Amino acid sequence: MKIVRKINFFLYSALLVTFSISILLLAKQASALNNGLALTPSMGWNPWNKFGCNISEQIVKEITDAIVSNDMQAAGYEYINLDDCWQVSRDSNGNIMADPQTFPSGIKALVDYVHSKGLKFGIYTSAGSKTCQERPGSLDYEYKDAATYAAWGVDYVKVDWCFTDDVGLNPQTQYTLWRDAIAASGRPMVFSITSWGRGLPWLWGETTGNLWRTTEDIADNWTSMLKIADRNWHHASFAEPGGWNDPDMLEVGNGGMTLIEYRTHFSLWVIMAAPLIAGNDPRTMSAEIKEILTNPEVIAVAKDPAGIPGMVVWDNYAGLQVWSRKLQTAGERAVVLLNRTLNSATITANWQDLGLAPGTNATVRDLWTKADLGVYTDKFSVSVAPHGVVMVKIVGTEGTPPPKPAVTTxxxxxxxxxxxxxxxxxxxxxxxxxxxxxxxxxxxxxxxxxxxxxxxxxxxxxxxxxxxxxxxxxxxxxxxxxxxxxxxxxxxxxxxxxxxxxxxxxxxxxxxxxxxxxxxxxxxxxxxxxxxxxxxxxxxxxxxxxxxxxx
CATH class of the missing domain: 2.60.120.1060 (NPCBM/NEW2 domain)
Structure with missing residues (x-):
């Protein structure tokens, strides 16, 4: 189902002006998680999209080394995360055990290796009795597993939602239990809620975790990527520093999309203030994929400290869109002009749609080509390739939203x-x-x-x-x-x-x-x-x- 709309951006701008108020519409009923982590969206690497269950400590070490040496660490990627299939059983005391065939040195030794490279380590489990690949889950072992992860020195915990329906688990209840278990462990750990949108985690995620999945799993194709982006951005008002909407891990570099489509994929995740968890093989990636994943000007948008997620502000109802993200400095916007069609098209970003003062001058810089495009008045137009984006930073004058009309009987x-x-x-x-x-x-x-x-x-x-x-x-x-x-x-x-x-x-x-x-x-x-x-x-x-x- 293709999403199309046209939005009066001054209405959106009014939302941003009162952001601190409107973000509380669902948060005042409880205090935020406020664990001091993920103040900007997390960046890191996870093996699942590329390796699935075919993962080992040797692969993780090699990829850790690659991320250090290929500029990904310098670009901001800091978490080396495991996904499913690292665990195999529990011992007689109920302690979770790593697979001795693939992780012969144990997880603690692997954590230490990752830490020795200046990176952080993340781990995976499921809220149910089993993981998605039918390894031991954490149901009834939440506090024990959290304490084990803390003893190992883990920095990030992803909790999936497999094998929960058969026992009637409630997502909010179960993830709150996990939040408390992590807190009780005494070690700060980023908490990733991965219920695939079940239980509406955007409504309570801010008080429970640092990121929450809003959708089903991504697949390495154009249709899946757009479908997930479309669903994720509608929850923009629920995210803020320390708690983020998660549209799933990146597929950039895994072969199912073109370079143009991967650049679009990355641009949309950045404009939505989504976590950037790479899912490729950094040991063998091409120079073009590396440029997408490590572009410093695009990542600067991802790390903007205001943490305001972007959203669609204009749509022509035929596959052309303008997405905008308000940055920390007044009058600054990151803008993605997106062409979802099969033909090149000219797309225009109007200052009024961006919440900038109409009729004024603004400078425009292309973030992917790292080129200043000049000074424009009232609008910026550009030709965009099929399935492509032009991502720019626009620096102008902050607009003044009109007064909000008051309701009458x-x-x-x-x-x-x-x-x-x-x-x-x-x-x-x-x-x-x-x-x-x-x-x-x-x-x-x-x-x-x-x-x-x-x-x-x-x-x-x-x-x-x-x-x-x-x-x-x-x-x-x-x-x-x-x-x-x-x-x-x-x-x-x-x-x-x-x-x-x-x-x-x-x-x-x-x-x-x-x-x-x-x-x-x-x-x-x-x-x-x-x-x-x-x-x-x-x-x-x-x-x-x-x-x-x-x-």
């Missing part, structure tokens, strides 16, 4: 929101989500009942209003629109000033319509959020008869 679909994004097409007024184009929806229909008023969206969706402390109540009827029949699975949530006021639980196409009635007295900002329990196919959701009562 009446239907919200007839009023102005200050921010809106939608996974499939646009947020629709007084009609269902429909298809990709604006205003292509149908009459809102829930369980056979039609509604003339309402907001039609598709998970993942986020619509925000300014209340100015003047409103009293919000009400709506919610459910999956009849246009998708019995398909779809969504969760409706309402937030105001950092407090969750409503959660529908998972609703399917055949779930009875639910009624929302919440008190919004004295609240300033108000958020209608729709997420998905698993995949986002057919997740057409309606806020029917959505209205506010105000002073």
């Amino acid at each position: 009446g239907y919200l679909s007839d009023q102005s929101w200050f921010y809106a994004t939608n996974f499939w097409g646009t947020v629709e007024r007084n009609m269902s989500n429909g298809e990709q184009a604006p205003k292509d929806g149908r009459t809102i229909t829930l369980q056979g009942k039609k509604y003339a008023k309402g907001i039609g969206v598709h998970a993942y969706s986020d619509v925000r209003f300014y209340l100015a402390g003047n409103c009293k109540t919000f009400s709506a009827k919610v459910g999956v629109d009849d246009e998708v029949k019995n398909k779809g699975s969504v969760i409706f949530q309402v937030y105001a000033d950092g407090i969750k006021l409503y959660d529908s639980g998972v609703m399917y196409g055949n779930t009875a319509t639910k009624t929302v009635n919440v008190d919004i007295s004295e609240k300033q900002e108000f958020r209608l959020y729709v997420t998905s329990d698993a995949n986002v196919d057919y997740d057409h959701a309606d806020w029917a008869d959505a209205k506010a009562t105000c002073n």
